[in-house]
Amino acid sequence: MGSAETPKFRTGDVLATVFTGTLTERHGDTVEWIPTPGRLLDWLAVNDLAVEHCSDAELASAYRLREAIHLAGTAAATGEPLPASALRTINEAARGGRACPQLSPHEQLRWRLGDSGAGCVDDALAVVAADALVLLAPANRDRLALCASPTCQEMFVDNSQSHTRRWCDMNICGNRSKKARHRAATRPPRSGA
Numbered sequence: 001m002g003s004a005e006t007p008k009f010r011t012g013d014v015l016a017t018v019f020t021g022t023l024t025e026r027h028g029d030t031v032e033w034i035p036t037p038g039r040l041l042d043w044l045a046v047n048d049l050a051v052e053h054c055s056d057a058e059l060a061s062a063y064r065l066r067e068a069i070h071l072a073g074t075a076a077a078t079g080e081p082l083p084a085s086a087l088r089t090i091n092e093a094a095r096g097g098r099a100c101p102q103l104s105p106h107e108q109l110r111w112r113l114g115d116s117g118a119g120c121v122d123d124a125l126a127v128v129a130a131d132a133l134v135l136l137a138p139a140n141r142d143r144l145a146l147c148a149s150p151t152c153q154e155m156f157v158d159n160s161q162s163h164t165r166r167w168c169d170m171n172i173c174g175n176r177s178k179k180a181r182h183r184a185a186t187r188p189p190r191s192g193a
């Protein structure tokens, strides 16, 4: 819905990189888009992995998985060996939940979480981890690249024919400097909401 109080999440086609994109500007003014258990629940719902409850410990697990994916993806994109500890974290997350894909004739692929269809955060994170492992597999690794923005450097999947895509998101990092100049010129004074 995206009111001023609930900023929209970044979206995309690749679940694992949408997830790593919940921490933006890692090398600049870092923004945490899932700062609370409630925000993680919101993010999961937006990405068709809705669950009912999230504890602080589960949020911490999500952060751990996210940064492991980021670390491993960055290594893969730069041709470095995948860090063993990050891979272990992702592998553990992938087998630490119960989730299976389900398809109906006229619907998108959906993930059934938990044994009874009512899943927990670990079940949802297992789906994200599995998506990351597919990206990190040798057959797909060559498509991983890092955003050219020095303050971002986020991993993304380059599906362009020429493998020349530069930005994690053209509308965000591609236009960042232009937008920054525009904002500086037009920023309204900050008053109460």
Ligand SMILES: [Zn+2]
Residues within 6 Å of the ligand: 147, 148, 149, 152, 153, 154, 167, 168, 169, 173
């Ligand atoms: Zn970027």
